[in-house]
Amino acid sequence: MYLITGATGNVGGELTRALIAAGEPVRALVRRAGAAVPEGAEPVVGDLNRPESLTGALRGVRGIFLLPGYDDMPGMLARAGEAGVRHVVLLSGGSAALEDMGNAVSRYMTLSERAVRASGLAWTFLRARAFMSNALRWLPQLREGDVVRVPFPGVRAACVDPFDIAAVAARALTGDGHDGRVHELTGPESLLPAEQVAVLARVLGRDLRFVGLSDEEARAYLEARMPREYVDAFFGFNVDGTLDESRVHPDVERILGRPARTFDQWATTHATAFA
Numbered sequence: 001m002y003l004i005t006g007a008t009g010n011v012g013g014e015l016t017r018a019l020i021a022a023g024e025p026v027r028a029l030v031r032r033a034g035a036a037v038p039e040g041a042e043p044v045v046g047d048l049n050r051p052e053s054l055t056g057a058l059r060g061v062r063g064i065f066l067l068p069g070y071d072d073m074p075g076m077l078a079r080a081g082e083a084g085v086r087h088v089v090l091l092s093g094g095s096a097a098l099e100d101m102g103n104a105v106s107r108y109m110t111l112s113e114r115a116v117r118a119s120g121l122a123w124t125f126l127r128a129r130a131f132m133s134n135a136l137r138w139l140p141q142l143r144e145g146d147v148v149r150v151p152f153p154g155v156r157a158a159c160v161d162p163f164d165i166a167a168v169a170a171r172a173l174t175g176d177g178h179d180g181r182v183h184e185l186t187g188p189e190s191l192l193p194a195e196q197v198a199v200l201a202r203v204l205g206r207d208l209r210f211v212g213l214s215d216e217e218a219r220a221y222l223e224a225r226m227p228r229e230y231v232d233a234f235f236g237f238n239v240d241g242t243l244d245e246s247r248v249h250p251d252v253e254r255i256l257g258r259p260a261r262t263f264d265q266w267a268t269t270h271a272t273a274f275a
């Protein structure tokens with residue numbers, strides 16, 4: 001049995017579908033009873049911030065796909081070990097490598113990786129770069145009109161399709177050779193936000209206009225959407241330049257034996273979400 005956290009989200013949803021398609025038994029962690037999970041998964045209620053709520057979810061589990069950044073990762077992992085879990089595949093990010101405790105995002109990624117390393121369980125880290133699904137954050141603007149305002153317009157990212165992260169996670173959970181490995185997960189090309197918007201415009205058949213926000217505008221835009229410490233973290237990465245996510249890594253193609261999916265493919269697959 002595999003326990004998938006974030007099963008209602010971008011990566012966990014794709015992973016749940018991938019494992020079910022491969023005939024594997026999947027338990028999907030949800031916070032609310034009745035939450036929709038992919039067909040064929042066994043929903044189980046629990047909260048990653050409350051390890052004591054996970055007892056039932058962990059029973060009989062061999063491998064976990066784990067999201068980072070919850071309140072008591074060591075406590076959660078200790079329960080997993082007691083329940084007989086053998087392997088943790090942790091979704092992490094490029095900023096884990098910085099080990100920057102003054103940056104809220106790098107800190108939670110780093111502490112999550114450290115907790116997994118210290119747990120005594122076998123582990124695999126998936127250091128995913130910016131998700132292609134972050135483009136869904138433009139949905140409210142796209143419902144209003146054809147102008148897309150985006151922070152940090154000069155910052156390139158080798159953004160990765162959650163489908164590919166999930167495909168690698170499925171290999172890591174079910175296959176050999178991934179224990180103690182850190183996989184750097186990117187897409188096949190490095191794009192500017194304006195290039196992503198241009199792809200979206202073509203796929204959707206819309207005349208979208210890209211507007212790059214100034215740093216001052218970006219701060220106001222982000223502060224309306226996330227806590228201040230995360231806004232500061234993204235300013236650290238993108239304005240101070242502490243993180244470079246533009247480099248394309250070969251890991252997705254090496255592990256999956258096919259090229260990483262492009263932003264064009266992601267946009268085409270998800271076009272109906274923008275309708």
Ligand SMILES: NC(=O)c1ccc[n+]([C@@H]2O[C@H](COP(=O)([O-])OP(=O)(O)OC[C@H]3O[C@@H](n4cnc5c(N)ncnc54)[C@H](OP(=O)(O)O)[C@@H]3O)[C@@H](O)[C@H]2O)c1
Nearest residue numbers: 006007008009010011031047048049092093128129130131
């Ligand atoms: N976006 C990026 O560019 C990026 C890059 C690298 C790493 N990451 C990491 O990837 C993670 C997952 O991203 P995603 O896009 O797949 O997820 P997502 O679509 O944003 O969904 C978040 C998932 O986490 C679940 N969740 C939230 N709080 C929880 C809790 N206390 N206990 C149990 N489950 C909880 C949610 O469940 P509910 O349905 O109950 O809300 C949902 O399934 C992010 O949180 C981030 O740490 C993101």
